[in-house]
């Protein structure tokens with residue numbers, strides 16, 4: 001007999017390890033390590049560029065939830081999401097139904113509504129700023145002309161968040177619309193025929209019997225993606241308001257940015273990041289679960 | 299009047315393409331009539347016009363003696379079974395079957411989710427619907443599937459549910475658009491028998507669309523053969539098979555396909571095929587071209603070459619169990635398929651020369667334009683099995 005060969009299981013494990021190794025390493029280095037680093041930094045008092053750091057346990061988190069700015073930031077973000085998601089989904093669906101039923105010019109409408117989604121928001125924010133200018137902006141001029149009350153939209157604590165939400169809706173609408181249009185296209189024509197023969201031939205009946213149920217999966221997807229994007233709102237806030245006035249438009253990502261890169265409180269910023277990651281993760285898991293359970297028909 | 303369907307010169311075009319041209323047809327009360335034709339000939343369009351899902355450009359549709367042209371689909375007292383079944387994927391089997399009843403028996407307020415339950419009288423209606431659905435489900439043996447979604451059913455079960463959704467309403471006319479074409483061959487034969495039984499049990503009028511001639515032949519009281527938007531022939535399955543009006547019907551019906559051989563008219567009472575004189579009366583002047591239609595079972599093997607026999611060489615043998623298909627290349631260049639009793643297998647082998655005897659009484663003669671020539675009056679010209687033509 002020659003050299004005893006290792007048992008089959010070990011050999012397979014070995015070759016599997018060799019084959020998967022490089023990809024695994026890459027994954028570790030690019031994905032998991034940074035996240036791990038964030039977790040480590042979050043329990044220290046490290047300041048960016050500082051030569052020393054010490055372990056502070058959960059102090060950063062305690063400080064975080066004791067911080068009025070952070071609490072305002074969380075509240076504002078949730079409020080923003082609650083404004084943007086239903087409006088984007090509702091308007092997107094309504095527009096998709098309208099465009100689908102009008103038939104002609106479908107491609108044109110689709111393109112027009114999709115433009116904001118494709119445009120760089122930084123550039124578009126400038127346009128919004130001009131539109132919303134308290135004295136020379138088109139919005140206030142128009143309101144004035146109609147004899148309606150005007151506002152300093154981006155500088156007033158009570159209007160700034162709804163105004164940002166409107167911009168967020170404007171930006172996300174095209175995305176929702178395109179997905180809904182695709183979803184409508186995918187509804188089998190036979191189902192409408194069957195519904196018609198079965199007696200469901202009114203607009204409302206067609207909607208409730210065929211269209212809306214068949215759009216269930218798409219709607220779920222649009223809701224989750226829109227919510228995720230709304231949670232990540234940053235560029236409009238940064239460019240138009242910088243979280244002001246008086247933190248009335250402070251949102252999570254903006255807080256994170258300011259703490260980490262302006263105040264250089266890296267440990268504190270890492271703690272904000274972890275809170276943010278948790279929210280996003282919960283949403284993503286929710287999406288996976290709901291998509292699997294409720295709205296998959298086959 | 300009866301619960302049949304009458305089509306009066308129905309025409310339809312899509313853009314510039316004429317899909318149906320002057321289709322007139324009467325489907326009698328309680329009849330099982332099949333629309334048979336190749337894909338794209340307009341069968342589904344005709345069915346959809348009858349259902350009210352498509353509007354005809356000209357002509358009228360009468361259902362149960364009522365002019366239906368201005369009626370919407372739900373007012374026509376018809377039910378339809380779709381090729382794709384078109385079950386609502388988000389509803390259970392029970393809900394799928396209940397939907398047409400709900401739409402009919404409940405008012406809008408009662409159908410509303412949630413608050414509809416509070417509406418007076420809903421409970422009694424809901425119970426009547428539940429009972430009717432349960433009864434239909436029992437009859438179709440799908441009672442154990444009631445709480446599943448269509449996605450959790452096999453093809454055959456879906457098909458049954460689709461039929462159930464149509465039956466539960468008790469319409470006077472059923473329209474079925476290739477309902478078996480998505481099933482595998484074995485299941486198709488089973489479901490075919492079930493549909494036949496359903497027809498016998500309900501006594502309803504059924505208009506059934508298929509491109510499968512075996513379905514048409516086995517199921518129907520009468521078959522309407524469609525070709526490019528017109529009806530080529532309407533008749534009993536036997537009549538369509540044994541006594542076709544034209545070459546196209548003869549070619550479309552029958553498996554294996556009818557043999558078509560070109561022949562020259564030698565005299566009003568004789569033709570020449572591959573140099574073989576056959577005493578077939580055409581009534582045409584000498585020199586004209588005709589096509590002879592020979593069913594594979596309308597020929598037999600002759601022991602030796604002789605007068606009135608076609609000579610050729612065996613090219614291919616196909617054993618079909620009780621029968622043997624012999625593909626023969628005739629000396630004149632044409633090919634012919636003969637269906638023989640398998641007991642004759644010893645007489646043929648690939649490459650062997652054979653003599654084929656056409657049964658003159660079963661030869662179908664067609665003019666150059668495909669029209670059937672019926673003036674053949676030699677002995678026994680008319681097959682005994684010939685049925686009544688519509």
Ligand SMILES: Nc1ncnc2c1ncn2[C@@H]1O[C@H](COP(=O)(O)OP(=O)(O)O)[C@@H](O)[C@H]1O
Nearest residue numbers: 312313317335336337338339340341342343344
């Ligand atoms: N909605 C439509 N628009 C344009 N052409 C159509 C439409 N429906 C069917 N046709 C055309 O009409 C012809 C007949 O179609 P159909 O009735 O579905 O045939 P079959 O059911 O016999 O296969 C086909 O050539 C098809 O392309």
Ligand SMILES: [Mg+2]
Nearest residue numbers: 341342343475
């Ligand atoms: Mg069809």
